[in-house]
Amino acid sequence: MSTQLSRIDGTTGARRHFRYFDYLMAAFVAILLLSNLIGASKLATIEGFTFGAGILFFPLSYVLGDVLTEVYGYANARRCVWMGFAALIFMAVMSYVVVAMPPAAGWDGQAAYESVFGSTWRIVAASVLAFWAGEFVNSFVMAKMKIWTGGSKLWARTIGSTFFGQAVDSLIFYPVAFLGIWSTEQVLTVMVTNWLLKVLWEALLTPVTYAVVGWFKAREGVDVFDEGIDFSPFAKTESV
Template sequence: MDSNSGPAATTANALAGTHFRYFDFVMAAFVAILLLSNVIGAGKVASVGGFMFGAGILFFPLSYVIGDVLTEVYGYARARRCIWAGFGALSFMALMSWVVVSLPPAKGWDGQSAYEAVFGQVPRIVFASIVAFWAGEFVNSFVLARMKVMTAGRMLWARTIGSTIFGQGVDSLIFYPLAFLGVWETHQVFVVLATNWALKVGWEAALTPVTYVAVGWLKRREGVDVFDEGTEFTPFRTRV
């Protein structure tokens, strides 16, 4: 694509099989943030000013920001490919964590308890996290792509925030009941669900200027403005 001219509006189907110079880097960033926010952030409960929260909430919403960028710049089909890459990476991370923690420690090595504390995972929570991510990201991408066509590419802020409201809503509605219903008191599950959903949406809104900069820069460099007109929105494929 010619990066010296402005982005040209085109349909996603017209770009099937096209190579974009920055797509691979954006996909790598998406998967990296997804994995690191689950590995490093998920296991710690932080407290700032007396307010307690899971540390992962600071960075996990960035995967939704990048998901918005992917759909806005490259279209639903390429965002779908990244979601499946993230799903596979999360699944492998869960398997690897289970295998590594389960291996008997060598005599004299005293790091097993630390490994269990950091990487030991409750299967129910892992399953809930992966399913919620998959469903939430696809809803997020679908809503943004459809809103882009409906608004003729205007009001990016409305698309990014609106898609996050629905995507994070589905994510939270799946994850918290699936992971904690019957373990926590019912009202606590839904209070935490609503609180974390609001925080994630608020974080997305706060990052809107960053999204504008990233989207504008990538569209100029790639030379296209992709609209998902006539796109097949099934999540069950990876071909672009």
């Protein structure tokens, strides 16, 4: 049985209290931090195909970003992006401080610890900037396409927003993080293949996205369209 949803604008959505928004925001930030911490700088090769290992899980943050924008509107998605941005900065500062602390006598894990948590400033800067720019592009395209399509063709909106958002993400992250460390050919190869894989991931996860969006919309009871919203990343949050 279909659920009747009330159409509301983005400003109303930003001011509304939602039942499940906080849970989705927590999941979004957790996946973002873990995918950047564990898989961002490792190259993997399977059957001759080279890719960044983080590709397996990082796109889930984009799926959640699509769900947040689709269900709760751009203004609420913007709050999540800034929360993720702040969390990445804190993770980078914490990693730097902990790695720099002198190890205790008898503890021989410093080298291994540094190899896992001692990312260079380039990787940290690349991760933060790429996430920030890519996620805002993703949410902007998603929200605009929803207005243009009248809320139909969710599959086109999720894939289209990921196409542009991940393109910006990859164009920033790999050159900033690895150009001059990896060969130019490696940077270009991994940048393009990771971008295409992320878009493919989004396409493959379309049935999951439909199910998740439908579940949350049915329970929140509204459908947010971002008419009249200021799409600047720096705009004052409408809920304030």
